Amino acid sequence: MKTENSAPTMKDVAKEAGVALGTVSKVVNGLPVGDSYRLRVEEAIQKLNYQVNSYAQGLKANRTHTVALLIPNTVSPFFASLTYYINIALLKRKYRMLLCSTDSDLGLEQEYVNMAQQNKVDGIIGLTYNPNLVVDESIPFIAIDRSMGPKIPCVASDNFAGGQLAAEKLADLGCKNVAFLRTGSSLTNEPNKRKAGFENGCLVRGLNYEMKILNDGEPHEEFEKFLSEHIDRGKLTFDGIFCVTDDLAYSVIQILHKLNQKVPEDVQIIGFDGIRHFGIKDYVCSTIVQPVSEIAEMCVELLLQGNMQTKPPLICLPVSYSYGGTTSESFGRQE
Amino acid sequence: MKTENSAPTMKDVAKEAGVALGTVSKVVNGLPVGDSYRLRVEEAIQKLNYQVNSYAQGLKANRTHTVALLIPNTVSPFFASLTYYINIALLKRKYRMLLCSTDSDLGLEQEYVNMAQQNKVDGIIGLTYNPNLVVDESIPFIAIDRSMGPKIPCVASDNFAGGQLAAEKLADLGCKNVAFLRTGSSLTNEPNKRKAGFENGCLVRGLNYEMKILNDGEPHEEFEKFLSEHIDRGKLTFDGIFCVTDDLAYSVIQILHKLNQKVPEDVQIIGFDGIRHFGIKDYVCSTIVQPVSEIAEMCVELLLQGNMQTKPPLICLPVSYSYGGTTSESFGRQE
Numbered sequence: 154m155k156t157e158n159s160a161p162t163m164k165d166v167a168k169e170a171g172v173a174l175g176t177v178s179k180v181v182n183g184l185p186v187g188d189s190y191r192l193r194v195e196e197a198i199q200k201l202n203y204q205v206n207s208y209a210q211g212l213k214a215n216r217t218h219t220v221a222l223l224i225p226n227t228v229s230p231f232f233a234s235l236t237y238y239i240n241i242a243l244l245k246r247k248y249r250m251l252l253c254s255t256d257s258d259l260g261l262e263q264e265y266v267n268m269a270q271q272n273k274v275d276g277i278i279g280l281t282y283n284p285n286l287v288v289d290e291s292i293p294f295i296a297i298d299r300s301m302g303p304k305i306p307c308v309a310s311d312n313f314a315g316g317q318l319a320a321e322k323l324a325d326l327g328c329k330n331v332a333f334l335r336t337g338s339s340l341t342n343e344p345n346k347r348k349a350g351f352e353n354g355c356l357v358r359g360l361n362y363e364m365k366i367l368n369d370g371e372p373h374e375e376f377e378k379f380l381s382e383h384i385d386r387g388k389l390t391f392d393g394i395f396c397v398t399d400d401l402a403y404s405v406i407q408i409l410h411k412l413n414q415k416v417p418e419d420v421q422i423i424g425f426d427g428i429r430h431f432g433i434k435d436y437v438c439s440t441i442v443q444p445v446s447e448i449a450e451m452c453v454e455l456l457l458q459g460n461m462q463t464k465p466p467l468i469c470l471p472v473s474y475s476y477g478g479t480t481s482e483s484f485g486r487q488e
Numbered sequence: 489m490k491t492e493n494s495a496p497t498m499k500d501v502a503k504e505a506g507v508a509l510g511t512v513s514k515v516v517n518g519l520p521v522g523d524s525y526r527l528r529v530e531e532a533i534q535k536l537n538y539q540v541n542s543y544a545q546g547l548k549a550n551r552t553h554t555v556a557l558l559i560p561n562t563v564s565p566f567f568a569s570l571t572y573y574i575n576i577a578l579l580k581r582k583y584r585m586l587l588c589s590t591d592s593d594l595g596l597e598q599e600y601v602n603m604a605q606q607n608k609v610d611g612i613i614g615l616t617y618n619p620n621l622v623v624d625e626s627i628p629f630i631a632i633d634r635s636m637g638p639k640i641p642c643v644a645s646d647n648f649a650g651g652q653l654a655a656e657k658l659a660d661l662g663c664k665n666v667a668f669l670r671t672g673s674s675l676t677n678e679p680n681k682r683k684a685g686f687e688n689g690c691l692v693r694g695l696n697y698e699m700k701i702l703n704d705g706e707p708h709e710e711f712e713k714f715l716s717e718h719i720d721r722g723k724l725t726f727d728g729i730f731c732v733t734d735d736l737a738y739s740v741i742q743i744l745h746k747l748n749q750k751v752p753e754d755v756q757i758i759g760f761d762g763i764r765h766f767g768i769k770d771y772v773c774s775t776i777v778q779p780v781s782e783i784a785e786m787c788v789e790l791l792l793q794g795n796m797q798t799k800p801p802l803i804c805l806p807v808s809y810s811y812g813g814t815t816s817e818s819f820g821r822q823e
Contacts, residue, residue: 228767
């Protein structure tokens with residue numbers, strides 16, 4: 154027995170509108186239906202104050218309340234942190250998360266995409282550098298850091314602004330001659346914009362700069378060679394270095410120690426990502442911090458809203474700078 | 489149409505044995521059935537060379553090929569690494585993994601246990617310090633690091649041997665007066681055996697030792713107080729310290745720097761876990777390394793074999809020592 158006070162159901166809306174239940178479902182889920190039907194359903198929804206479950210919109214009716222995360226691994230601290238915050242964002246919305254540590258295996262990635270196609274999961278959040286991964290536009294898919302194609306929203310940090318911020322910080326800290334060091338994928342991706350942002354910042358602030366960019370697979374020894382070629386009478390000619398990740402910054406600091414250069418006295422270093430020791434302690438280096446929990450929330454929110462086609466293709470979230478011991482802040486250390 | 493060469497099915501076995509399909513299923517899954525029936529089924533299996541899917545044994549017939557992992561988070565490097573290796577071990581066996589970062593939330597943990605009870609997942613691998621979590625014996629559950637009750641196998645490192653190894657290493661490295669520092673849960677758990685192992689090692693090797701053990705929630709400042717109370721004329725009276733985790737070792741090293749004590753010149757430090765910078769680079773400190781990938785494989789293998797009741801209650805896997813810069817190895821550095 155339905156009591157007076159219970160919340161109206163989709164059935165009540167159908168009865169009120171004088172249409173089939175399937176018609177109400179179509180309207181609620183944004184599927185095509187004749188205009189007159191749509192109007193009647195919308196009026197009935199308003200009259201009964203029927204509350205549409207926002208997560209029901211856009212996602213297929215046959216929901217599993219399960220979302221898959223494709224991520225290279227959870228050992229790298231940035232991926233580990235991203236995995237945690239996406240997991241938390243899903244769990245608090247009562248969604249389960251399938252974790253797929255891909256190790257960039259195309260077969261595995263494609264398998265999970267196929268699961269989404271067969272409605273075995275409601276959608277996918279994926280960080281993949283696999284150019285051969287085929288993702289149909291019909292699959293609810295949110296890409297992180299690399300655009301996967303039209304109609305697939307991509308969420309990332311504002312990498313350009315982060316690169317620019319690194320240059321501006323080095324300028325603020327008194328640097329005149331700086332370098333940018335990078336390794337990574339040659340595929341078009343958001344993190345690659347760190348370089349352009351840094352160049353822009355150097356131009357704006359009148360810094361002399363050089364770039365050393367290694368391709369995938371080239372050994373880190375190339376950085377050692379590059380840096381030792383820039384030592385003049387025992388002194389590095391750079392007074393500031395921006396490394397594309399904290400991970401690289403860590404390696405570069407070790408190279409500099411080998412070359413008898415002191416950090417930050419001789420050369421200041423800024424990394425990118427915002428990695429902390431043990432995930433929660435102090436920063437590994439002075440760094441441009443990615444807003445990991447905000448990226449996670451945005452991915453989950455966009456995915457569960459559904460209707461990917463109506464979403465912006467690229468969403469860039471603001472980064473910030475944090476002191477981490479490898480720069481010489483003028484007004485005392487900020488922690 | 490069945491061809492001559494196709495693999496025999498359970499149906500073929502039932503026909504050959506002259507029993508019902510359900511009887512074959514019971515035999516295959518280790519459920520009780522009359523001895524004469526069992527014999528006939530086993531003979532038919534042998535005659536037809538019927539290949540039992542080993543993962544079908546013990547796990548319920550209504551399989552989801554999905555296993556849930558309960559873990560506090562994936563931000564802490566040890567948990568992140570464990571998550572990765574368990575994920576890989578499951579994926580390579582064509583199992584999916586639901587990740588549940590619990591943040592030690594009892595409600596969440598219990599929800600996943602209930603899912604297992606309702607056959608929504610085939611089993612659970614869980615690292616939890618929640619004394620109130622109710623896990624029924626009928627649920628395929630593998631516990632990590634803390635015994636969850638009878639008939640629930642627990643997989644862990646050999647923590648006692650690890651503690652003993654730490655003491656022996658410090659003795660080998662010339663230490664005479666050592667300390668053991670610990671924080672952590674007061675619940676009975678495997679990592680707590682590090683203390684007893686260390687004590688044993690100290691006794692065997694004739695080391696003088698002191699212990700400082702903080703309870704959950706007590707501030708790290710207590711360690712600073714303890715250590716500064718053991719400074720005599722500017723010099724720490726301990727020449728070796730064993731910390732219960734690498735995480736704690738990292739904090740203790742910072743405290744020692746504050747107290748003007750050099751590591752490893754004045755005092756050598758050994759941690760526990762085997763945490764590496766960025767998950768894959770050098771060790772954070774000299775450390776007793778947990779065999780994370782072996783723990784992961786063991787958990788997955790035991791769970792998918794099923795028949796938890798026939799498994800040993802505790803499985804301890806061997807640890808090893810690795811140099812990580814905070815000890816003074818006599819014969820050059822081992823990396």
